[in-house]
Each structure stands twice: as C-alpha cells, then as structure tokens.
Amino acid sequence: MKRFLTIVLALLLCMSFTFSFACDLAGNGNDSSNDSNDQTQGDNNTPDGGEDDGDGSEHSHQYSDWVATDNEHYHICECGDKTDVAQHSFESGVCTICGSREVTTGFEYELINDGKEYRLTGIGSVNSQVLVIPRESQGKPITQIGEYAFYYNENITEVYIGENINLVGEYAFLFCTSLQKVVIPQSVKTLCDFAFSRCESLTDVQIADGVENFGKHVFSNTGIFKQTSLWENGILYVGNYVLDTKKNLKDSITVKEGARVITPYAFKSCETMTGIILPDSLIAVCDYAFYDCIRLVEVDFGEGVKSIGDNSFRSCKEIVQINFPNSLEKIGENAFVGCKNLQSITIGSSLKTISAGAFLGLELLTKIDLGTSVESIGDGAFYRCISLSQVVFSDNLKEIGEEAFLGCYNLKQANFKEGLLKISQSAFKSSGITRIDLPKTLTEIGFDAFEYCSGVSSVRFGGTIAQWEAFGYSDWASSELVAIECSDGQFILS
Numbered sequence: 001m002k003r004f005l006t007i008v009l010a011l012l013l014c015m016s017f018t019f020s021f022a023c024d025l026a027g028n029g030n031d032s033s034n035d036s037n038d039q040t041q042g043d044n045n046t047p048d049g050g051e052d053d054g055d056g057s058e059h060s061h062q063y064s065d066w067v068a069t070d071n072e073h074y075h076i077c078e079c080g081d082k083t084d085v086a087q088h089s090f091e092s093g094v095c096t097i098c099g100s101r102e103v104t105t106g107f108e109y110e111l112i113n114d115g116k117e118y119r120l121t122g123i124g125s126v127n128s129q130v131l132v133i134p135r136e137s138q139g140k141p142i143t144q145i146g147e148y149a150f151y152y153n154e155n156i157t158e159v160y161i162g163e164n165i166n167l168v169g170e171y172a173f174l175f176c177t178s179l180q181k182v183v184i185p186q187s188v189k190t191l192c193d194f195a196f197s198r199c200e201s202l203t204d205v206q207i208a209d210g211v212e213n214f215g216k217h218v219f220s221n222t223g224i225f226k227q228t229s230l231w232e233n234g235i236l237y238v239g240n241y242v243l244d245t246k247k248n249l250k251d252s253i254t255v256k257e258g259a260r261v262i263t264p265y266a267f268k269s270c271e272t273m274t275g276i277i278l279p280d281s282l283i284a285v286c287d288y289a290f291y292d293c294i295r296l297v298e299v300d301f302g303e304g305v306k307s308i309g310d311n312s313f314r315s316c317k318e319i320v321q322i323n324f325p326n327s328l329e330k331i332g333e334n335a336f337v338g339c340k341n342l343q344s345i346t347i348g349s350s351l352k353t354i355s356a357g358a359f360l361g362l363e364l365l366t367k368i369d370l371g372t373s374v375e376s377i378g379d380g381a382f383y384r385c386i387s388l389s390q391v392v393f394s395d396n397l398k399e400i401g402e403e404a405f406l407g408c409y410n411l412k413q414a415n416f417k418e419g420l421l422k423i424s425q426s427a428f429k430s431s432g433i434t435r436i437d438l439p440k441t442l443t444e445i446g447f448d449a450f451e452y453c454s455g456v457s458s459v460r461f462g463g464t465i466a467q468w469e470a471f472g473y474s475d476w477a478s479s480e481l482v483a484i485e486c487s488d489g490q491f492i493l494s
C-alpha cells in the first residue's frame, strides 16, 4: 500500500510540475508556491490559457477559507485551483491550522445507492465519547446515518456529523441520554422522525441552514426546550428552525427574518393566536405546523415558501382567505381540511402539486383558479367543496386524482386543457357537471369518473372515436346525453 501511494504521489508531482509550467506559459503571475501538490489545478488549466474565465479577461484566483477533507486542508478558488494543500495537524483532536476535527474511525457502514455511497449503520468498534463522523470511507462519501444507528448509546456526549451526510435516519440517536452537543453541517437536508428524541442531556444543537425536510419529534424530550436563551417572544428557535412555541401566544405573531423552517407541530394548538407573519427566508412549513390554531385568521407566507406540509393548517377554522406565494411548489395532504370558513384561495405561479385531501370539504369555497403550473390534483383534493362553481384548470395539469371533485354539485363545467393525461376513478362523481371538454391528450378515464352526474348534456373529446372507444368508459347517468363529439365524428351511446 505504501509503495503504491509513493508511486501515485510521484506521478502527481510529475503531472503538477508539467501543469505549473503550462500555467507560467499562460502568463499567470499569481501561482502560489504551495500548490505543486495539486491535481485539480492540472485538470482545470490548459496550456492555451485555462486561467481565462471565459470572457477573455485574466483571472486572479480568489481563494476560499480553509476547506477540509478527512485528511487534508486547503484553500480553493472557484476555478478549482487549490493552494496550501497539506495534511491536518491535529492537537487534542483539532487541526491547529484549519480547526477541523480528527474523524473517528471504526463505525459500521453499508453501501447504498448502487455502491456509490456509504450509510453509517452502527457504532462498530468505536468507544470514544466524542464522535466525529467522517466524510468518506474508502474513497466513497458517507451520505447517511441509518435508522437506529446509535439508538440507546448512553456513552456518547458529542456528535459532529460529517460534511457529506445528507440524511439522519429515524431514531438514529434515540435515547442517547448522555449526548449534550450535536453539530449538524450544511450538507444535511433531511432529519427523520425522532432522530434525536429522548436525548435528555442535549442542550447544544448547532444546525446549519441546509435542512429542508424536518421530521416529526426530531428533538422531542431533549434539554433544548428548557434552554431559556433560545426562546424569543414565545418562540423556540434552534438555529434558523422554529421548534416550538408557547401555547398562549396572542394576536399576530411575527417569525423572525432568517428562519428557514417551521418544524412539525411548532404552532399546534396556539388557540389565541390570530395572525402569523412568516419571513421571506422561510422555505418550508412542516406537517401539523399550525394544526388546530382555531382563531388564526391572517396568514402571510412571505415570498420564499416552497412547501406546506400535511395537515399543516388543519382545523384552522377562522381562516377566510389564503394567498399562496409564487414560490410555493407543493401543498401537503389534508393541509386545509376543517378550515370551514376558507372562501378564497390564490394559487401562486409555481405550484405543481396539490396533495390528497388538501382542500377537502371546504364548503364555502366558490372558485379556484389553478394557475398555469399545477401538474397534479391529488385524491379527494376538493372532495365535497359543495359551493365550488368555477374551476380554471391549469395548462400543465396531467392528472386528476380519485374523488378529487366528488360531490361538488355546484360545479357545472369542466374545461380541461391539452396535456391532461388522466382523470381518475370517481373524480367528478356526483358533481353538477353538465358540459365536459376533454382534450385529445387524455389516455385514461377511471371507473365511475362521472358517475351520478345526471346533468351531463354535452361531452366533447378532442381525439378520435377510436381513441374514445379505447377508454371503455360508458357510465353516464344522463338520458339527455346521446353521443360523444369526437374529432372525427360522433360516438353514439347505446
């Protein structure tokens, strides 16, 4: 192994010598004297002027702060050029030069993602109280901490999560009762349910802004909730995440600028809160975030929210109007169920997904314009919205879920746009629909899609009679309807 490394090093030295020479030829006077050990530079520079940044101007490197791998540190320019590449110099487990921590070895791993990455699955032979999870193992990134990986480990006191980890699995640190400190880097996007739950000594959580998917009860029954310094105006912030609130919040509440995520249940049952103003920095409102805020009337989402979680505004029965921001891409399941006064909804310009039951049973909702971007309407999304009389379908709509408009008996007309592929089972069952315009792109009409629509007097289909026959759909309740108008003539109903 050692001999192999020597050979590789020698080769690298040769290569970088060649490339340094090339750089000098290109007239760059900014070369660091310390970058002779740098392969990346070689990859990015060509003899005919690789330092050129594309618009013809000379580029002088702008180096970053220290970047660390498990073994080395260096500065890097956005062109890829590295300088001051060197091994860490650890003292008491911390590099005296770059401040990075010496990684812990001996964990158990399994290969994931077609063998390209590792998941850490257990403590293995490690008996240290401080865990510094590596970035890599055998040249492959360690990207996940598996479920139950450190479950019930009562020994560990500090955890530094590796900078390639993007997911911390369910129950990963459940009942690590001695754990006091956790550092979660920017790479972590997902914290699964109960990941740090019951770590009762945990009071110091340093969490970067990368988390987009914040599970349920991630920090439940930990010491964080008792840290008075983390509470501001009745809201518990851990980093830029809203973790919990006092249930006696009154009137209109403003979440501070910089906040990224309202975590699950954070405002649940704030029964005296009447308004919520969310900052533009916010990207996600998680599941059950405002569940049962029974006096909540005003909701200002800010301009950055991308997703609203399942049951997030469930039973907020005083909300009358909702304006979604143009940033919003997804509305979760049952998000507005039980908002019985909700009458007006404005969909932004980026919404793609309306999940199952999102607006189920909103009896006062009279119209909805689905804008231009909505691609799918989930099962039961507008189930029994009995006042709904006008729906403007989006240009991008591909699929309408089961029972999506079931029982919308004031809905008379449905003008679908080209591009629609599927109308699912019972989608418009027992609705008031009388005229139906179906585009030629349609490939499937589910069983009972228009069952009990006794008022249907006209059905037009943009495709051919043969295409229509292929649907095999015949369940028309109306005696008035005698034929389907297809592009090449009438399909006569028997």
Ligand SMILES: [Zn+2]
Residues within 6 Å of the ligand: 059, 060, 061, 062, 077, 078, 079, 080, 081
């Ligand atoms: Zn550069």
Ligand SMILES: [Zn+2]
Residues within 6 Å of the ligand: 068, 072, 073, 087, 088, 089, 095, 096, 097, 098, 099, 100
């Ligand atoms: Zn270092």
